[in-house]
Amino acid sequence: MTWSHGYFTDLTYSHGYYREMSPLMLRLACMSAEIHPEIPENPTYLELGFGQGVSINIHAAASQGEYWGTDFNPGQAVAARRMGAACGTDILLFDSSFEELAARGDLPDFDIIALHGIWSWISESNRNVIVDIVRRKLRPGGVAYISYNCLPGWAPVIPIRDLLMLHSEYGLGQAQDPRGAIEGAISFTKEIIGAGRILSNENPYAAHQAKRLETSGRNYVAHEYMNADWHLVNFSGMMKSLEEAKLSFVGSSRFLDRFDGLNLTDDGRKLIGNIGNPILKETIRDYLRNARFRCDVFIKGPSRIQGRESRDAWYRQKFVLLKCRDEVPEKIPFAMGEVDLPQKLYAPLADALAEGDYIPKSLDDILRRPGLNGFKPPEVIEGLLVLVGANVASPAQGVTATVGDRCRALNQYVRERALVSTDINFMASPVTGGGILVPHVNQMFMNAEAEGKTTAEQLALFLWDFLDGIGERLNKDGKRLEAKEDNVAELTKAADRYLAHERSLLCALGVM
Ligand SMILES: C[S@@+](CC[C@H](N)C(=O)[O-])C[C@H]1O[C@@H](n2cnc3c(N)ncnc32)[C@H](O)[C@@H]1O
Structure with missing residues (x-):
């Protein structure tokens, strides 16, 4: 196909969601690097190569702002537009190539330009087009997010x-x-x-x-390996490619990558400490932890946020748990292996976040909770960033009626789709401004509730009828469960857990 420039288009891409791209997460990435988060409340947002459009649609529903996106695969653009239409957002989704988009005369100046899973799989000329879009259309102070396969891990x-x-x-x-x-x-x-x-x-x-x-x-194998282009680069090479776009590096939006103390050996840390140049330092970090993938946040014209301004911004920032209290892990995997989280800090922190049916709390609130008032704010902030990085917590925002309505509509679309397909496992949260992992089983329990079922047995039977109708069965310990009673028994356990724990968390996150 000539329009595809060697990009693999015979099988469509999977329905992934990437929370690192949400305006709230990008703002937090800036704040934690002590860079002024210039992203306004209503950002103008561009996503390049949106795939099935799950991320951009969720962000357009759950956050405020004006959302533009393009992906030259028309089948994917149709699917993405269908989702956008269902949730009533004014999202603008095109099936233009990056080159065609760049040539449009009506592009606004963007506050955010984001691309996930694109850079490594396109030609040099297409990468240049992206740099040109960022150079011309990302406004000064605007934030760019680019993820890519990197060296040395992929070598x-x-x-x-x-x-x-x-x-x-x-x-x-x-x-x-x-x-x-x-x-x-x-x-x-x-x-x-x-x-x-x-x-x-x-x-x-x-x-x-x-x-x-x-x-x-x-589909993953096709899109990971079978494009005409497969471009592996280290961080310093990436910075060279972006020179024309006038971008400065902010930091990784995967917060766990930022903790040298937990990712590097003592020797590695000493070595890094002796490198003055920040680009060389970041590149060598990847060699020390054999990094394979980077999720980088950049800004056009960084300005430092410090002193009182930084303190006020942090104290106002709200956080919310993404897991039930009993599922908050006590160990978290870092590059060097699992690390025990000191429970003196993390237990009261998780308790504080879970308190009051998981209602979001500002740092100011959190610092006043029992067990935390002995800690200094930077220690608690570090704890929160670890929990955010481990996908256990999220930054949170105030909920507006419009955002609430759009999320409800998007989530209904996802639930209805769950009756025919298991491909979308995320729903929109007006609280986090992004997507929440809601496995297909729980989407079906929500469908059962919408039909008036209330007990764990009723929810389980609803799901059993669906599975039986499509000839599916559950697997337990690697074995397919054939008998109805065995399937229903397992589904009832899942429904019990959903009703007793997960449901209240989903309510607090505004997903139901
Ligand atoms: C690996 S997928 C990633 C999709 C999505 N960002 C995600 O992570 O789920 C890359 C996407 O970029 C699109 N794409 C590749 N080259 C493009 C180009 N030159 N113009 C527009 N879209 C392009 C493909 O159609 C594909 O959907």
Whole structure:
């Protein structure tokens, strides 16, 4: 297809949601780097390459602002527009290429330009078009978010990508449909890695990735490996590419990446401490923790936020839990392995966030809670950033009636879709301004409740009828449960948990 510039378009992309792109998370990324978060209450937002449009639609529903997006795959643009229409947002979604979008005369100046999972899979000329859009259309003070596969973590996987591509370049899968061609490329790769024992001995991570191909979703394999372009870069290379766009680095929007004390060895930390240049420092950090993926936040023209202004902004900032209190982990995985969270701080912090049926609380409120008044504000802020980074908590916002209505409409769309498909596992929260993981089972329990079912047994039977209707069964300990009673017993346990715990959290998050 000529319009696709070598981008794989035969299988559509999965329905992922990326909260790092939400205006509230981007604001927090700036604040935690002591950079003035210039993002206004009603930002003008552009997402490039929105895929199925789950992230942009959720952000347009759950946050204020004007949302623009493009993805040149028309099938995906249709699906994304359908979701947008269902929730009554004035979102503007196009099926233009980046080049066509850049040529439009009616683009506003944007406060945020975001792209997730794009940079590594497009040609150099398309990357230049993106830099040009950011240079011309991101207003001074505006924030850019770019995620990408990085070095050194992906380097050992180069032979796997090469083998998958060689299979299609030499026409070995030509007679097959797209799925058959991918199966063929995977078998070819596994066979060669299996036979070339020297390669797998010397590069065990390549062998591990080849094995993982067996169980990876075929759409993922297609979009990760089978585009004409696969661009691996380190952080310093990324900064060079962005020079023309006048961007400065803010920090990672995956907050756990920021804690050197928990990600690096003592030697690594000492080494980093001796590097003065911030770009070299950030690049070497990736080599020390073998980073594979970066979610970078940049700003055009940073200004420092400090002193009283910074303190006031932090004290006003609200936070909310994303997990039930009993599911808040006591260990969190960092680059060097699992780290025990000191419960002297984290237990009262989680209690404070859970108190009052999970209602969001400002830092000012949190600092006054029992057990926390002995801690200094920076210690509590660090704790909150760890919980946000681990997807256990989120920054929160005040809820307006319009945002509440739009989220309700979007969530109804997702629930109705749950009756025919299991592909969207996120719903919109007017409290977090973003998406919340709501697995298909819980979406179906919500559907059951909408039909007047109230007890765990009724919810479980509703879901059983659905599963039975499509010939599905639950799996337990890797085994398919065939008998109705076994399925209903498991579903009843899930429904019990939903009614006793998850439901109140979903209510506090405004998801129901
Ligand atoms: C890997 S997917 C990521 C989708 C989405 N951002 C996500 O993370 O779920 C890349 C997307 O970029 C789109 N794309 C690639 N090249 C493009 C171009 N030149 N113009 C517009 N869209 C493009 C593809 O259609 C695809 O949906």
